Structures are given as C-alpha cells and as structure tokens.
Amino acid sequence: MRLTPVLPSSVSDTESSMMDKAEFDRFADAYDAQHRSNVAVTGEGPEYFAEYKIRLLRKIVDRSQLEVSQICDFGAGIGNSIPFFRRYFPDAALTSSDVSERSLALARQRHPGSGESLLIETDRIPSDSNRFDVVFSACVFHHIAHDEHVGWLRELHRITRPGGLIAVFEHNPLNPLTVRAVNTCPFDENAELIFPRTLTRRLQASGWSSPHIQYSLFFPRALARLRPLEDVLRWLPLGAQYVALARKA
Numbered sequence: 567m568r569l570t571p572v573l574p575s576s577v578s579d580t581e582s583s584m585m586d587k588a589e590f591d592r593f594a595d596a597y598d599a600q601h602r603s604n605v606a607v608t609g610e611g612p613e614y615f616a617e618y619k620i621r622l623l624r625k626i627v628d629r630s631q632l633e634v635s636q637i638c639d640f641g642a643g644i645g646n647s648i649p650f651f652r653r654y655f656p657d658a659a660l661t662s663s664d665v666s667e668r669s670l671a672l673a674r675q676r677h678p679g680s681g682e683s684l685l686i687e688t689d690r691i692p693s694d695s696n697r698f699d700v701v702f703s704a705c706v707f708h709h710i711a712h713d714e715h716v717g718w719l720r721e722l723h724r725i726t727r728p729g730g731l732i733a734v735f736e737h738n739p740l741n742p743l744t745v746r747a748v749n750t751c752p753f754d755e756n757a758e759l760i761f762p763r764t765l766t767r768r769l770q771a772s773g774w775s776s777p778h779i780q781y782s783l784f785f786p787r788a789l790a791r792l793r794p795l796e797d798v799l800r801w802l803p804l805g806a807q808y809v810a811l812a813r814k815a
C-alpha cells in the first residue's frame with residue numbers, strides 16, 4: 567500500500583479535485599489494458615470483477631426490498647459497470663459521474679445511449695438533491711484524499727432520496743494479495759487504501775444510517791467451484807474487496 571502524497575496546505579479542495587481529474591484523464595485510454603494485465607493473475611478479466619459487484623448489488627437491493635429507478639455511479643471511469651447495470655437493473659436510469667472528462671467520453675463511446683453523463687468540476691456533484699435510489703462507487707475512494715472522504719460522502723447523501731442506499735466497493739487492505747495488486751498497478755500509484763472500519767465511521771460522520779460491511783471476492787478462478795460459498799462468507803474480513811453499505815434515513 568502506498569502513501570498518498572501530502573498536498574501542500576495552500577492547495578484548495580477544488581485544486582486537489584482537478585489534480586484527480588488530470589490523473590485519470592492521463593490513464594483513461596490505457597485503463598482497460600492496464601487493469602486487464604493487473605488482474606490477470608486471478609485468471610479473470612475486468613468484466614468478472616465489474617459484474618460481480620453489480621450482481622451483489624442486485625442481491626442487496628432485493629433483500630432490502632428497495633424500489634430502484636435512478637442509480638448514480640460515482641467515479642464511473644470508462645464505464646466498465648455499464649453493461650452490468652443494464653443487465654441487472656434493466657428498468658433503472660443510470661447516471662455516470664466522474665472528475666475525468668476523458669474517461670466519461672470513452673464510456674459514452676464504448677456504451678452509446680447508456681444514460682446521463684455528469685462531469686464533476688468542483689467539490690459538488692452537479693445533480694438535484696434527493697434524486698437517486700442508489701448511489702454506487704467502485705474503487706474510487708482510495709483515489710480521493712482521505713480528508714475529502716466525508717465531504718464526498720455527504721454530497722452523495724445529499725443527492726440520494728430518503729430511504730435510498732449507498733454501496734461503496736473498495737479494495738480490502740487486510741488481504742495481502744490485494745495490497746500486492748495495488749502496489750503493482752500503474753493507475754494506483756497514488757492510491758491509499760481504506761480500512762473497512764474507517765469507511766463505516768466516515769459514512770456515519772456524513773449522515774448515513776446503519777453502515778455495515780460485506781466482504782467479497784474470496785476465490786480466484788482456479789478455485790471457482792468454491793464460489794457458491796461466498797454468500798455465506800460475507801462476514802469474513804479476508805475477501806479481496808468489501809462493500810460498505812448504508813441507508814439515508
């Protein structure tokens with residue numbers, strides 16, 4: 567796990583967001599190839615990991631008996647989750663948001679007609695309040711300076727309707743193989759992983775109710791026959807990733 571470089575105190579929140587933007591504008595065109603090569607050791611491609619998250623989100627939504635007609639993908643990148651939102655939430659409208667203009671352009675090019683695209687240019691998500699049933703993010707917060715997490719979680723709380731759900735998928739720093747993968751991934755050079763308990767505390771601090779963690783991705787392809795067990799292992803802090811879940815009261 568690498569340490570995030572400390573920004574000089576003169577750098578404002580907006581300037582720091584602009585640095586994030588430049589960071590992923592730089593990686594956008596090579597993102598798919600780099601991601602594919604980084605996860606190859608697991609025997610799976612990026613599609614497996616993207617589908618896993620959305621399939622799990624569908625199960626969580628069904629268990630919560632939540633009506634979902636509007637979803638926001640915060641930090642959608644080049645749109646890897648889009649085909650799976652279409653498959654598992656065919657009736658929901660999808661909004662893809664990101665600070666990287668180049669990533670959003672690639673997402674539109676790869677998946678035309680796949681919903682609204684929101685460019686985040688300041689410390690605000692350009693959307694109405696109380697709009698979304700589900701706000702989702704996949705591997706985004708470890709790219710955001712930790713002292714900005716509560717601010718972005720508050721902003722996601724603002725755009726979520728009362729009763730809505732947040733699902734923040736993150737790499738698990740308690741899993742040594744995950745830490746190794748992050749340390750060898752070019753676009754993770756500035757990543758700072760987040761301990762699950764830290765994220766639940768930050769969710770609470772930003773107004774979310776009943777935050778809790780489920781662990782995911784326990785078995786590589788070589789052990790695929792054990793994957794049906796994953797649903798009973800969600801409590802075990804050894805999965806390669808985890809999802810932090812909470813509701814807006």
Ligand SMILES: C[S@@+](CC[C@H](N)C(=O)[O-])C[C@H]1O[C@@H](n2cnc3c(N)ncnc32)[C@H](O)[C@@H]1O
Nearest residue numbers: 586590641642643646664665666669704706709
């Ligand atoms: C590792 S990529 C993940 C992309 C996508 N979620 C996926 O699973 O393929 C991280 C993304 O987070 C975006 N990002 C970084 N800081 C952000 C912020 N403050 N708000 C929204 N997106 C941000 C980056 O531009 C990048 O597209």
